[in-house]
Amino acid sequence: MASSRLPILIALAFSSLPFVLSHSNREMWFQEFFPPNVCPINAKANTFYGIMFDAGSTGTRIHIYTFVQKSPENLPEVEGEIFESVKPGLSAYADQPEKGAETVKTLLDMAVDAVPPHLWKKTPVVLKATAGLRLLSEEKAQALLSEVKEVFEESPFLVPEDSVGIMDGSHEGILAWITVNFLTGQLSGQNQQTVGILDLGGASTQITFLPRFEETLKETPEDFLTSFEMFNSTYKLYTHSYLGFGLKAARLATLGALNMEVVDGQMFRSSCLPKQLEAEWHFGGVKYQYGGNKEGETGFKPCYLEVLKVVKGKLHQPEEIRGSSFYAFSYYYDRAADTNLIDYERGGVLEVRDFERKAKEVCDNMERYNSASPFLCMDLTYIAALLKEGFGFRDNTVLKLTKKVNNIETSWTLGATFYLLQSLGMTY
Ligand SMILES: O=c1[nH]cnc2c1ncn2[C@@H]1O[C@H](COP(=O)(O)OP(=O)(O)O)[C@@H](O)[C@H]1O
Ligand SMILES: [Ca+2]
Known part of the structure; x- marks a missing residue:
């Protein structure tokens, strides 16, 4: 199990839902007056969980995040992540949806062990499918998703509306951009130098960055740009998912x-x-x-x-990226590691x-x-x-x-979990 403490206070808004995130290393003033075991901060009452499934084209993965809410004014910290995956992905079960859903059930059983029973009912579980299911016929994709929904409903967890579905390609890039820039501390402070990201999946590939030049915004097709708000600033991201280019x-x-x-x-x-x-x-x-x-x-x-x-x-070629550096993961990482271009563990x-x-x-x-x-x-x-x-x-x-930053997987799933918690009113 990976564990790290990442204070969060981030604000962002997209898809019409406002959402806020930021970093802060402030300790609570009263920590100094209590021994650690009785400090109110350590009371487990402020710990909660979020379960996010990534139904990718080559595999299904579960991310069980632990968050700590230190005070009502602050947003939660990411305390840790449990990550597990199975292969092949759901789309390989296009003709056996029940069998596909069983792979999800196996992973979900891990969450039953990881989350304390008194928090099951308050822990949301969501599955977002990406390009593998986008490529299947509507009928086959829906059959798989409805079997998964049944598995969720039989579980002891909180099953929000729309808990199972196919994610929009542009969200995949934006949410991964949020994860990486949050984990690298770029979404807070004065000198924000956000980084662009490249994700190479099995069936689709994403590119996302924050354009710095007016020229880029002018030259980019409108459907490659998405706006969201953060710390009272509006950011306009360049993002696109190319289906069939994984x-x-x-x-x-x-x-x-x-x-x-x-x-x-x-x-x-x-x-x-x-x-x-x-x-x-x-x-x-x-x-x-x-x-x-x-x-x-x-x-x-x-x-x-x-x-x-x-x-x-x-593919669209934005001039600006030629001189920038990018974070790259998924198959960029795997093939570089397979051929000793990078270290498998450290990137x-x-x-x-x-x-x-x-x-x-x-x-x-x-x-x-x-x-x-x-x-x-x-x-x-x-x-x-x-x-x-x-x-x-x-x-x-x-x-x-990179595969991980501060021991947390550099996947769109963390950004998606922040979004989920905010929409459920579980964060501020
Ligand atoms: O959370 C993660 N941690 C590490 N690698 C991941 C994670 N999620 C996806 N990957 C990587 O994504 C790649 C497979 O892409 P995927 O199956 O997600 O296809 P898709 O995005 O086209 O649906 C592999 O390189 C796999 O290692
Ligand atoms: Ca993926």
């Missing part, structure tokens, strides 16, 4: 298999895969057969050209060109990497192309790769 969806797009009616026995080939490879892959409940270019070319150059077709001219700082250098190394020596995933060359090449040709980053744009 790492796994991009594999299918590169193979020419995305959104195809797959015929049994059909083989999808790519120069990004080991020459002799022939295998099967299940994604979103569909079976794909794929393999290397047995007779044709293999390696970085032809692979980059294949991947380029997937990204070139498909690290990279430049965009490092992904391209590593892609060349892996693609031009596939036999040396054959114990790793057969998609390693394709994945790294896609990441390099997405950053350079998709978003338009420079070779020397700096990326901070």
Whole structure:
């Protein structure tokens, strides 16, 4: 279990609901007069919990947050987080919704153990699905969600209205931006230097930042901008979620298999895969057969050209980001860690060109990497192309790769939990 104490007093408002957050390290004046075990601050009466499920395209995760309300005037602190995940994601159970909901039940049982029984009724539980369910038919997605809702209703927790649903792509980016900038202390004080974020999921990818130049606001399509208020200031965020541009969806797009009616026995080939490879892959409940270019070319150059077709001219390129640095997580982190570009536990700082250098190394020596995933060359090449040709980053744009800040996962789920608690009137 991860634990950290993060004083919060943040104010933000979006989606028409006002919401406030901020940081402060002030101790309560009376702490000095009481021994720790009788200090009113330590009374457990002011502890409460929030349960947020992230139903991602490749896995389902539970985040159980512990908050402490030190005084009625202050907003709660994040005291800790319990995190667990299962694979595959809900969308893999498109034809067996009950079985999908069972995976949620297994995770929810952890919360039954983690939350003290007298607080069960006051602890909200919510599940937000992302791109995996967005790609399913409405009927299949709804069947899964209604089975999950039943699991929630049979649990001892507080089940708010709209507790189970598909999250809007723009919220995914905004909520992750809130999490990262809150955890790094950028949402308080005078010299706020907020950081932009890049999230690369299985089926979609998000980019979110606070534009500094008037020019950026003018050049950006209106649906890429969302306003919210914080500390009496209004922030206008640039955010967009590209459906079908997550790492796994991009594999299918590169193979020419995305959104195809797959015929049994059909083989999808790519120069990004080991020459002799022939295998099967299940994604979103569909079976794909794929393999290397047995007779044709293999390696970085032809692979980059294949991947380029997937990204070139498909994404909006805000000029301003070329010179900024970004926090990057999810598959950016995983593939960088898999190839020793960063330390798996501590993360690290990279430049965009490092992904391209590593892609060349892996693609031009596939036999040396054959114990790793057969998609390693394709994945790294896609990441390099997405950053350079998709978003338009420079070779020397700096990326901070991180999994956790102050022991809390850098996921949209913390931002979403703040939002939930505020809407339930559990925070100020
Ligand atoms: O809370 C988290 N902690 C660590 N990694 C996470 C968390 N949530 C998502 N990920 C990462 O997200 C990636 C998978 O994306 P996901 O399954 O969420 O697809 P989607 O966002 O397209 O629906 C993986 O790299 C996985 O490690
Ligand atoms: Ca995700």
